Amino acid sequence: MSIKYIATSKLPTPWGVFAMHGFEDTETGKEHVALTYGELNATEPMLGRIHSECLTGDALFSLRCDCGFQLQTAMQNIAENGQGFILYLRQEGRGIGLLNKIRAYELQDQGANTVEANERLGFEADMRKYDMVEPMLAQISVSKVKLMTNNPRKVKAMQSMGIEVAERVPLQVGKNRYNEDYLKTKSTQLGHMMTEHHFIEEDK
Ligand SMILES: Nc1nc2c(ncn2[C@@H]2O[C@H](COP(=O)(O)OP(=O)(O)OP(=O)(O)O)[C@@H](O)[C@H]2O)c(=O)[nH]1
Numbered sequence: 001m002s003i004k005y006i007a008t009s010k011l012p013t014p015w016g017v018f019a020m021h022g023f024e025d026t027e028t029g030k031e032h033v034a035l036t037y038g039e040l041n042a043t044e045p046m047l048g049r050i051h052s053e054c055l056t057g058d059a060l061f062s063l064r065c066d067c068g069f070q071l072q073t074a075m076q077n078i079a080e081n082g083q084g085f086i087l088y089l090r091q092e093g094r095g096i097g098l099l100n101k102i103r104a105y106e107l108q109d110q111g112a113n114t115v116e117a118n119e120r121l122g123f124e125a126d127m128r129k130y131d132m133v134e135p136m137l138a139q140i141s142v143s144k145v146k147l148m149t150n151n152p153r154k155v156k157a158m159q160s161m162g163i164e165v166a167e168r169v170p171l172q173v174g175k176n177r178y179n180e181d182y183l184k185t186k187s188t189q190l191g192h193m194m195t196e197h198h199f200i201e202e203d204k
């Protein structure tokens with residue numbers, strides 16, 4: 001893995017003006033992004049999110065998952081907090097890519113759950129690797145985190161690369177009638193830490 005920092009620009013958003021830092025994985029050609037807000041430092045734990053790409057949820061308003069809601073809430077929380085970061089990692093579909101995710105959704109439309117669908121296509125349930133995280137965090141001066149996630153495997157992955165997870169901040173948003181089963185499977189089969197949470201307004 002070889003992560004190269006490329007450039008930084010401003011990214012104005014509905015929640016405030018973030019800085020956007022671009023990275024290239026020179027082995028795979030994948031282009032990753034870090035967003036930062038406020039002044040970050042490596043001595044205190046910084047509020048942040050490690051977010052895996054979900055084109056359908058993040059950009060196309062899909063209600064099949066909770067990704068878009070989590071991304072927006074994380075950005076809002078960071079802006080309200082006055083400082084923080086998002087790593088936006090290009091590992092679409094838990095690492096299987098967009099077209100395979102659409103294949104998996106096709107199987108889910110026929111009754112499979114999110115884990116079974118991956119397995120039927122010959123993939124593990126979660127193929128993600130996080131080795132780009134440490135060099136990206138080093139570039140934006142972060143070494144301790146308050147991580148917004150429900151995923152214990154993400155917390156373990158951070159700890160195993162020497163990043164101190166001072167706190168896990170739950171991020172349960174966006175439940176609706178289309179993703180209820182998906183969220184249930186995440187909690188029963190992928191180990192996500194979820195308590196009961198409420199349906200979003202438009203789906204009550
Ligand atoms: N293969 C597959 N990938 C999915 C499906 N639904 C969502 N995804 C992908 O799952 C990933 C979700 O990543 P994150 O938002 O980082 O969430 P997480 O690891 O589940 O944990 P949190 O931090 O708690 O949100 C994204 O890459 C999505 O594209 C699905 O049904 N099948």
Ligand SMILES: [Zn+2]
Pocket residue numbers: 054056057058065066067068
């Ligand atoms: Zn998603």
